[in-house]
Amino acid sequence: MGVHKRNxxxxxxxxxxxxxxxxxxxxxxxxxxxxxxxLATEDPRRADGEGIHHVDANVEFCSVIKTKLGAHxxxxxxxxxxxxSTNDGKRFYVELKTSCELNYHTEERFEREKLLKFWIQSFxxxxxxxxxxxxxxxxxxxxxxxxxxxDITQRVxxxxxxxxxxCLAFADEVLCWLYGTVKExxxxxxxxxxxxxxxxxxxxxxxxxxxxxxxxxx
Numbered sequence: 726m727g728v729h730k731r732n733x734x735x736x737x738x739x740x741x742x743x744x745x746x747x748x749x750x751x752x753x754x755x756x757x758x759x760x761x762x763x764l765a766t767e768d769p770r771r772a773d774g775e776g777i778h779h780v781d782a783n784v785e786f787c788s789v790i791k792t793k794l795g796a797h798x799x800x801x802x803x804x805x806x807x808x809x810s811t812n813d814g815k816r817f818y819v820e821l822k823t824s825c826e827l828n829y830h831t832e833e834r835f836e837r838e839k840l841l842k843f844w845i846q847s848f849x850x851x852x853x854x855x856x857x858x859x860x861x862x863x864x865x866x867x868x869x870x871x872x873x874x875x876d877i878t879q880r881v882x883x884x885x886x887x888x889x890x891x892c893l894a895f896a897d898e899v900l901c902w903l904y905g906t907v908k909e910x911x912x913x914x915x916x917x918x919x920x921x922x923x924x925x926x927x928x929x930x931x932x933x934x935x936x937x938x939x940x941x942x943x
Contacts, residue, residue, distance in 0.1 A: 728913040761858040795897035803850035818852045844877040
């Protein structure tokens with residue numbers, strides 16, 4: 726990601742890396758995920774057996790969120806899948822995910838790796854619920870499970886897989902390091918160095934236009 730310090734504020738700009746070639750199976754799994762999102766957010770009056778409409782991977786809704794991590798005040802954008810509401814009409818965001826149906830051999834990896842990604846993404850964005858669609862090998866939806874984001878850490882803590890507090894403390898330390906290291910009006914690239922066990926901060930040559938345009942409006 727890009728790191729840019731302007732007027733005492735550190736801007737983090739996520740860089741999308743070139744996608745590696747995907748196999749037919751990888752493309753099918755991506756499509757199944759988009760199908761689940763479309764199915765979960767379609768009109769509930771849709772007839773049983775009716776085909777899923779409007780599967781579009783290019784449509785997204787983003788929310789701007791103000792939060793804190795340690796002593797750091799953070800303003801960030803996050804993609805949101807959908808929202809739901811309580812009986813009294815209060816709305817809240819819901820994250821939609823898919824996974825292969827679990828068995829004795831796959832449950833541990835799911836809780837060690839996938840639940841960590843699900844949790845950190847939803848926790849930082851303030852999303853209280855995650856709905857997971859479990860599929861079979863043919864891509865058919867088998868069941869759904871609704872998780873409360875705050876309950877995930879307790880679920881894995883009992884098995885000593887990972888701890889949410891440790892993850893957040895690491896993120897806080899990285900932000901402290903960045904703020905103290907990057908210089909005003911200079912640009913950097915932050916990346917994991919192979920084999921992905923340390924962070925590198927490299928000098929960059931430019932600041933994205935979107936940040937420059939934002940600064941001109943201040």
